[in-house]
Amino acid sequence: MSQAAAQQQRLPEPAHSRTTVTRPRVQLGLRTRCILYGVLAAAVLTGLIALGSRGFHWFDAALIGYVVATIFAVAAVTYKYSFWLARPPTGRYWRRSWRLFFSYENFRRYTALIPLAILDLFSQQFIRRRGLYRWIMHQCIFWGVLLSCCITFPLTFGWIRMTLTPAGEHLLWFFGFPLFAFRPESVLGFLIYHALDITALLLLVGLVLAFHRRFHDLALISIQRFGFDIVPLALLLAIVVSGLALTADSAWLGGAYYWYLSLAHEVFVVLWLISLPFGKFFHLIERPATVGIELYWKTGERTAMQRCARCGEEFAPARFIEDLKKTLLEVGEDYTLRHDSSPPGPEQALWWQDLCPACKRVARGQATLAALDPEGNRFL
Incomplete structure (x- = not known):
């Protein structure tokens, strides 16, 4: 019997002998610092609104609800994001990714990797590999939300406005600077004034596909949660329908x-903005951080590779495994596969992370057999 199997018989699962040590003072200091980051982000956004609207001169007071909700969302997102980055797992890989990004050697060797990783982030090819239906659905929702926000926020903050020129054209201003003039009855004018309707229709297609999948995919139905999975989609649908209804009411009902x-x-938008930092769509904020993970992994492939302690096959960059061990120790998790009195550490002989995925499955199977049949008769 192999060494890994023998150790698995003594220890059916990876050990978790170290308990997480709570440090209230450290947590309190970290939380206070993250709150200050959120307050600072809210103050910076408020200053940008004042600057872009020329001292609130071009700010529409009727949109104050949208602005207050947006400032709150920015503060909450900054707080949660900074708190998320302060955690040992994300913090370690975040810092490592930035060091690799600013490395001249990596920049010279992997110049094409960075734009490809960013392109993959926007095209979501990782979802395309899971299925065409899911990819179309996510693309419609992703671009519908992103483009709508890129249009709505500048309009709400007073950064974008229109004025009438003596020639009867409409002049587009951004952040207090004139950009270009256009005829409102032209194709360009139609696209500008109906840009939100176009993005709303794109988002509506994605939401219809998402609801169809949520109500017909048995695998999703069994694990989905109403508050976390259904309510955010329902809020987006309410925003889309009410926004399109505003256009329909103006065009066909005279604004009745x-x-x-x-x-x-406004109520639907405010509710969605308030729920953004705490709900399902926070992953839109987290996802860009994964661009650095691809750089981290690709650059590690040219360094020393980790060999499986059982079969000897290379399965991951050694740098990744060592960082993973250090991170696990920092969060109070000990995955060493040994029962001795030596203090746990990443330099020990055998960790659960030193096994490749195939050997982990074999070790689990051997441990299960040993637990069911300790006499070695292999009788189930």
Whole structure:
């Protein structure tokens, strides 16, 4: 019987002998620092709103609800994101990724990798490999939300405005500077004034596909949670429907119900913004951080590779395994596969992370057999 199997018989699962040590003072200091980051981000955004609207001169007071909710969302997202980066797992790989990014050697060798990783982030090829239906759904929702935010926020903050020129054209201003003039009845004018309707229709397609999948995919139905999975999609659907209803009411009903529809639309948007830092769509904020993980892994492939302690096959960069061991120790997890009195550490002879995925499955199977049949008769 191999050494890994023998140790697995003594220890059916990776040991978790070290308990997490709570450090209230450290946690309190970290939380306070993250709160200050959030307050600073809110103050910076408020200053940018004042600057871009020329001292709130071009700010529409009727949109104050949107602005307050956005400032709160930015503060909460900054707080949660900075707290997330302060955790040992994310913090270690975050710092390592930035060091690799600014390395001249890596820049010279992997110049094409960075734009490809960014392109993969926006095209979401990792979802495309899971299925065309899911990819189309995610692309519609991703670009619908992203483009809508890129249009809505500058309009709300007073950064974008229109003025009428003596020639009867509309002049587009951004952040207090004139950009270009256009005829409102032209194709360009139609696209500019209906840009939010176009992005809303794109988002609507993605939401319809998402709801169809949520209600018909048995694998999803069995694990989905109403508050975490359904409510965010329902809020987006309410925003889309109420926003399109505003356009329909203006174009076909003469604005008869505009006040009620605008109030409902504002309520839905505010609820979605407030829930953004704490719900499902926070992964939109987290996802860009994964660009550095690909650089971290690719650059590690040219360094020493970790060999499996059981079969001897290379399965991961040694740098990645060592960082993983250090991170596990920092969070109070000991995955060493030995029962001695030596203090745990990444330099010990055998860790669970020293086994490749195939050998981990074999070790689990051997440990299960040993637990069911300790006499060695292999009788189940």
